[in-house]
Amino acid sequence: MNAHGLKKGLLFITGGILCFLAAAAMVWHFSGKVPDQEPTVVAGPLPGSVKERPVETVGNPSETVWVIYITGSVEHPGVYEIDSGSRVHNAVKKAGGLLPDADRVGINLAEKLHDGAHIHIPEVKTDNEQSHLPRSPLDSSTVINTRSPGDTNDSNSSTFSNALVDINIADSKELQALPGIGPVTAEKIITFRQKHGRFSSISELIRIKGIGEKKLEQVRPLISTGP
Amino acid sequence: MKTPISEVPAFFILLACISSLILFDKGVELFVIPFTVTLISLGFLLVITVKTEPSWEHVVLIVLLLSFLASFYLISRVDTPEETGGLSLFKAEVVDERTWGSKRVAILDDGSHKILLKSSARDIFKPGDILEIKGLLLPLKDPAKGIDSGFNEKRYWFAHGVRQQIMPYQIDQKTDESGSSIIVKWRTWLRERIDLSLPSPLRGYILAAWLGVRDPELGNRHSLWGTSHLLAVSGFHVGLIAGIIFLLFRRYRFRALVISVFMWLYIMLTGFHASAVRAGIMLQMVLVGEIFHKPLSPLNSVCFSAALMLMYNPWYFWDLGWRLSVSSVIAIVSFFRLSPSRNVQFAVSPVVWVATYPLISRTFGTVPFAGIIINIAAIPVFAFILPILSLCALLIISDLFFSDLVITFSQAIVEGWEYGCNIVSSIIPYELAWSLPIAVIAVNILVILFLKAMSVEWKRVIIIMSIMNMLIPFLSGSVVV
Numbered sequence: 064m065n066a067h068g069l070k071k072g073l074l075f076i077t078g079g080i081l082c083f084l085a086a087a088a089m090v091w092h093f094s095g096k097v098p099d100q101e102p103t104v105v106a107g108p109l110p111g112s113v114k115e116r117p118v119e120t121v122g123n124p125s126e127t128v129w130v131i132y133i134t135g136s137v138e139h140p141g142v143y144e145i146d147s148g149s150r151v152h153n154a155v156k157k158a159g160g161l162l163p164d165a166d167r168v169g170i171n172l173a174e175k176l177h178d179g180a181h182i183h184i185p186e187v188k189t190d191n192e193q194s195h196l197p198r199s200p201l202d203s204s205t206v207i208n209t210r211s212p213g214d215t216n217d218s219n220s221s222t223f224s225n226a227l228v229d230i231n232i233a234d235s236k237e238l239q240a241l242p243g244i245g246p247v248t249a250e251k252i253i254t255f256r257q258k259h260g261r262f263s264s265i266s267e268l269i270r271i272k273g274i275g276e277k278k279l280e281q282v283r284p285l286i287s288t289g290p
Numbered sequence: 291m292k293t294p295i296s297e298v299p300a301f302f303i304l305l306a307c308i309s310s311l312i313l314f315d316k317g318v319e320l321f322v323i324p325f326t327v328t329l330i331s332l333g334f335l336l337v338i339t340v341k342t343e344p345s346w347e348h349v350v351l352i353v354l355l356l357s358f359l360a361s362f363y364l365i366s367r368v369d370t371p372e373e374t375g376g377l378s379l380f381k382a383e384v385v386d387e388r389t390w391g392s393k394r395v396a397i398l399d400d401g402s403h404k405i406l407l408k409s410s411a412r413d414i415f416k417p418g419d420i421l422e423i424k425g426l427l428l429p430l431k432d433p434a435k436g437i438d439s440g441f442n443e444k445r446y447w448f449a450h451g452v453r454q455q456i457m458p459y460q461i462d463q464k465t466d467e468s469g470s471s472i473i474v475k476w477r478t479w480l481r482e483r484i485d486l487s488l489p490s491p492l493r494g495y496i497l498a499a500w501l502g503v504r505d506p507e508l509g510n511r512h513s514l515w516g517t518s519h520l521l522a523v524s525g526f527h528v529g530l531i532a533g534i535i536f537l538l539f540r541r542y543r544f545r546a547l548v549i550s551v552f553m554w555l556y557i558m559l560t561g562f563h564a565s566a567v568r569a570g571i572m573l574q575m576v577l578v579g580e581i582f583h584k585p586l587s588p589l590n591s592v593c594f595s596a597a598l599m600l601m602y603n604p605w606y607f608w609d610l611g612w613r614l615s616v617s618s619v620i621a622i623v624s625f626f627r628l629s630p631s632r633n634v635q636f637a638v639s640p641v642v643w644v645a646t647y648p649l650i651s652r653t654f655g656t657v658p659f660a661g662i663i664i665n666i667a668a669i670p671v672f673a674f675i676l677p678i679l680s681l682c683a684l685l686i687i688s689d690l691f692f693s694d695l696v697i698t699f700s701q702a703i704v705e706g707w708e709y710g711c712n713i714v715s716s717i718i719p720y721e722l723a724w725s726l727p728i729a730v731i732a733v734n735i736l737v738i739l740f741l742k743a744m745s746v747e748w749k750r751v752i753i754i755m756s757i758m759n760m761l762i763p764f765l766s767g768s769v770v771v
Contacts, residue, residue, distance in 0.1 A: 071341075072340060075336040076337055078333075078336045079332075079334065079336030079337030079338075079753075080333070080337070080757075082330070082332045083329075083330065085329050086326045086327075086330045086333065089322050089325065089326045089329070090313065090316075090318055090322075090764075093319040093322040094316055094319075183426070183457070239424070240379040241377065241424075242424065242459040242460065285377060
């Protein structure tokens, strides 16, 4: 290689290294958009070879009290404070215990909880509105990660932007998304609303034929009467 | 001698794509990423360039512009707001279904979204089933902070087009309705026929090769032998189909077109597995090159197909199938570029073993040494026996004649193969566990192989390797280590 070629080669290498240094400087200066994020490592294993991982405890280990939300077939659904490191059975105990119709096989009472968890205890399916299929054990759905209250949703016709269904404005399809509410009951709610005006409290739903105390308690954590 | 940019221009686009996704993963400000990766591409280009050709500057400008645009596009794709959830009532078709550890998962398609449904092993939903589901729709979550399981489930499902998970209160199967997708119907029909007609282990091999469905038991055995790639639809399978069609139609004028049609039909039937799509794009480029009498560089085809897949679905970058497919085929193509002699072809097995060690050991914990020996025989043996087994399976499924005899014959072939694998793995029962230094060495070997295949001078290779190794602490967590 002649002197010109050598000079050119050296120039290219120097230019290349300068480009790398400039890129490194930009990364250094502008990195940290998500400073606390841990490395998210590698790609996933092939389907079928994945070992199911248990729901891990999240939240700050130094927290001594967690806030959890329990719904479904328990005596007193609602929001509770429990000790950190608790499991599902601790939350159930806090909510007054399981109702007789709770699906004891479909839930894992030993599952670990985390701060902000939403636990839904399913009931054993009996009535004709329920699936004829075997129910999921809710292994992964026993503990439901909470969503931030301000979450909004795309305009998917079947998914509703708020976790709580406003029974004063919800249409039939929105009402049918509630557990135990089918098209007939949904229509009854709408007719009742048209006839008697707004629901002033959730408990008023008991006046709808087809909604008993049990069903009311089941849907209570999922509905509101609006502002 | 051609310059790297004129021979493998797609590499610089691929480099820009990969760099963009790593920087995104590292939380770099989004608007900076396209500029940074363009600088990285330019830096790489300058360091490996020995001499220039006429119009070199124009090619460089075009490649850098494409790198910038590719990066910009990728970042806009991955930086989408997280899907939100809520109470939901929707009707959806089961488009895929598989085992998931001790459970099962179904992928549902409601016409606009793909939704994940996890269920117990006793809930069997078939692809094509229509379900009406009432439940709580939730976004897929990142792994909890501080938990390094080596597996990011959210990104795994993102790579499969799934963005949300449904926690069902109620599932109603619409028995009077079925899905509209012909492919799904075909796959379901074929799977039922295979499940009902073929005995194990023949069934597992045919399910894997025809439909990309993995039999967990067979998968475990192949993991021990280091031959899991035989059960994943890969470039090997796609190449085999293309090869068979080529042999049948080699005298036919429009053979490239016929091969393309059959190849994509096969890829469609297998459910568009990442490795199969990568191989399909690569082979398609070769076929297009044949049509226009302009043979393409295999290295360029690999890089182009890998970059194109990232454009289509950026989340493939975090998919093990995509990574294994790209790294192993880069190793194979680079090896044959450097050592075209048939006498050293047996050495490709250890080369691929080294190239894939970081990914496999990081994900599964260990890599068996037996795989090095078994894979020397595996590809030629399977290239021979897989078409025979497929023919046998066709005869058995159609129940034309001598089904019992055909079953005995095909089972003997499969069991003979497995017997041989068991002997080798009992002679070499050792495994290499995950180790950061060994993984770094393996990555270095792969990169050196690739750079040498691009005819980069040794001193320039050393400069690139030095820079890359200095970046390991930064790359940690995004690539393989």
